[in-house]
Amino acid sequence: MTAPAWGRIMEFYSGLRMDSPSGKALGLRTPTLRWQVLCAGICALLLTIGISRFAYTPLLPIMRNEAGLSYLAGGWLATFNYVGYIAGALLAATTAKLSAKYLYYRVGLVLGVLSTLGMAMTTDPVIWSALRFLGGLSSTAGMLLASGLVLNWLMRHQHKPELGLHFAGVGLGIMLSGAAVALMAPFLAWDEQWWAFGLLAALIFLPAWFWMPVPQALSTQAQAMSLKPPSDRTMNLMVATYFCAGFGYVLSATFIVAILEKLPLLTGRGSWVWVIVGLAAAPSSFAWDRIARNTGVVGALIIAYLLQIVSIVLPVLTEHAGLNILSAVLFGGTFVGIVSLTLTQVGRFFPANPAKAMAKLTLSYGVAQIAAPAMAGYIAAASGSYSGSLEVATVVMLLGTGLLIPLYLDERAHRAT
Template sequence: MTSQRERIKVLGAGIFSLILVLGVARFSYTPLLPLMQQQAGLGVAEAGWLAAINYAGYLSGALIASLISDLVLKDKLYRIGLVTAILSTAAMGMSTDLTVWAISRFVAGLSSAAGMLLGTGLILNWLIRHNHRSELGIHFAGIGLGIAGCASAVAVMSHGLDWREQWFAFTLIGCVLLIPALAWLPAPDTSGITQSGQKMEDKPPSPLFMRLFMAAYFCAGIGYVVSATFIVAIIERLPGLTGQGNWVFLAIGIGAAPACINWDFIARRIGDLNALIAAAILQIVGILLPVMIGGLGAAIFGALLFGGTFIGMVSLVLTMAGRYYPTRPAKMMGKMTLSYGAAQIIGPAVTGWLATSLGSYNAGLYLAATVMAIGTLLLWLLKNVERRDALQAQLGTPCPQS
């Protein structure tokens, strides 16, 4: 009973940390974007650059995470990251200067990496050491809850608060979330064995597997970032959907909240790579529905599909990374996120440029869907590489490790 209670508290710390660093510090920007454009004079291209700068911060954090092996240092940086998430949120409401906003978005990106990678790695390490199932579906529900919560909060607050006051309100929400996120995650155990006495050993995949996996995850990053950043603005500009953008963003959060748990079950039945391929195909459909069919129904259904798949892919990939590196999960998580993060820098900047040149965000969605299709093909090729590596291992000639 005590073990299960501790597990719930640790997973709860992860959920609250993700709501803070991704919901408050990161995703609140998306539903607030149209309001900042109307009230604070933020331009379309500048909005894209701010999103790209946020991902540059996230990418920098991922690089740091990939280089650190010391669990104690990771724990310290995780806690510092949660505090800076609140500071970066407050800074958004303190100025209308683009440079201040850019610095805030970069710092928010760093804090997102601290919660998403260092925090996730610490939690997965705790689960493995305490002989719990190494699945992160419950933990990653925090991302969907963060998205849905931010969309709901903006929908409510917009009736009485301007853009600046809403950033300050999110800062207060972040302070509340900070308490359990810090208090419920225990200090890391640095021993090399689990509670049952089993030795923890890393089993890295082959270099070819890693290269293809990173390329596929880059494609997933492009597919994710365009909709995640611009979906509210996209919906607001579609015929007959003015004023409906926040509802669609809320649908993404609702779809995302249970998604990781669902994909954990799916992966148990059909395997991790097959689950990733299925999620990628469904995500392509979700991306294209709003522009190919139109109407609020298609937009909401597409948002539910998108929310129910993009975070499932992230959860599956990071869980796989933790299984390959149980003693230092953030090592491969950081490498994979470098690939995902690079896409998240390129995607918003290109989409902002396309929107400025063509007067519409639609081209960005078609680009995202095309790149996702390429990523799906790479995942299919990865299945063959996995079979080849398994066969070589059985024959006693394993591939050289990365």
Template sequence: MSPQRERIKVLGAGIFSLILVLGVARFSYTPLLPQMQQQAGLGVAAAGWLAALNYAGYLSGALLASLISDLVLKDRLYRIGMVLAVLSTVVMGLTDNVIVWALSRFLAGLSSAAGMLFGTGLILNWLIRHNHRSELGIHFSGIGIGIAGCAAAVGLMSHWLDWREQWFAFSAIGCLLLVPALRWLPAPDRSPLTKSGQKMEDNPPSPTFMRLFMAAYFCAGFGYVVSATFIVAIINQLPGLAGQGNLVFLAIGIGAAPACINWDFIARRTGDLNALILAAVLQIIGILLPVMFGGLLASLFGALLFGGTFIGMVSLVLSMAGRYYPTRPAKMMGKMTLSYGAAQIIGPAFTGWLAARLGSYAAGLYVAAAVMAIGTVLLLLLKFVEKREAAESAAILALCPGNMGISAQGNQ
């Protein structure tokens, strides 16, 4: 098999795995939420807690990823997670018991972490090892495709199937996605050398950089989760937009599908931190447009902006983790995702509580935008820290020119 064809196949495994764990196991809950409320009696606060438990599972998976360095074990857990994604989806249609749903959402969160962290780490390690660019834009297109596909599927199926039957339909789709997600990802190589013989060495950031980075990523997680979880219900509650929530969710997926590839190109020109700052500002605008201006056009444009930025930020951050830790990218990915995941537990639970008190989810979008603004300030501060530390490193290297090292970070 040619190197380029092998690369496409490995990236294909990643795309299908993300469609499975995030599109089917995770994001199908969002367009199905209004129907579950109408047909299965799911309450507003309970809906928020179910979403929070999904992220609790994701956070547990992130904690596990941050503690594991062995590539073979990561590969095994990735494959278990793919199967778990299908099983957790089936369970949603088997009952209307909220406790069982809660367990299903927690397990779906674990499977999401398996795809996002173990799968992404294995793929990034493979790319670096085979001297490809350490960029994840193509890989992360699976998230946007998953979101758009789920929204389109619910839009079609809701005319003929009830909420329960749609969960079963998603389970069947998940079984089809499972095959390439498992078969196309090769067994991991634990050699410390790339295929060209270059030694793979980690180049970690400073503790100060990491603390600020994790705080900024927490804010990004909060800004993301409120819209991602409740946007369908929010849009359906806005004046004149009843029944349009699923269309807006579809627009998020359409915006997200090519976004990571676009942000890879932007980051090459501007640098990673500048690209993250730009994405954060645009995401704030996307979050606020539906509630500040109303109307379908503003909501669709906001959805495209939101979809085109939130996944770009995730892709950029996890790609940076791979460049800092080429030998064990999932370890830093896990630490960053602990921060992102903590926000994803707090966000839905807080928004559900706020909605129960105010009678609307819309206030949650204003809170999400405010938290994102704080995160943007932290990213600006991070640029200052990066410049200061680069100057200090340059001064040290000038004094000790023989200590220069080379990290294997792909052909960038």
């Protein structure tokens, strides 16, 4: 695409305002309803996580076959995406002003669209790496910045400070990317599929842009819904246990498709495996909010960690197709809940700037996502299977569950008072 064409795209996006002709023509107005704000957050996740980040997962084998992407280059593209995500988390963690976070959120949406479209325009691994980095950077707009902005609006308007519905966008995004590739693959080449994802991202962009409200300082009444700031001990435990969750997540996410594709029932249907994970993930965050109301947030987290351990162990213990599909369902049904519950909790600890606190935890989660695959690669090369990596993931998740126990005891003591 030529420079003037890029310029016209940027001019269009920069002119999108509620009072602009574009906004009025589309019938979009300043958000005043809870469903509008939640829709903006979900669309931000669909764009930046479901498309900009996760579309690469089911498209990877197609790009290997059709675009000449090597195994080594494919691994590097994934690494650059994670590095971009951590860079975005660092930016969010070091930014205090709400106005700046809102600006970064909007920039992230634009980057999500442009980095997706850009993947179709080249076969240069260096340019692809830069685009995947930008795609990872945009992911923080949905996962961190949108989460903080939605939580800010909910608390300002005296709604329950829960992000379960918002984080349903992660599961919907996974389901969207997997189903889209499965349906497009028989008819479209690899670059045409990236074009299709880019156009879809541009459509989803609109509600994510227009319906996300400008953040404002919390009122005294809204601040009363927040939690007492945690001690250093509590924060350190949360960071450590979230690292363990990131470790378990990335190993399962990396190998679940490869493991299930070896089963006769699902051979050659890796995209549909991703859909199974998304189908389980989409309603799970909402369900975990309900569980947390009865057990407490940390109690719900302990249950989620234990179920995810089961999802990791099943492929090690058996090759039974049904049990391995159950593993995918349990994985999808737990990892989004763990993210949702953890980030919502830390956001309520720091209501004035929830995205900054969320970003600090996300850094530990992100470091695990870089370290774990590298370790898994060495184990797989030495053993010839994924079992050793999954066994290590099980141990790490058990450690994370143990770290939750003192937090659970603190939570019970607080609920009793």
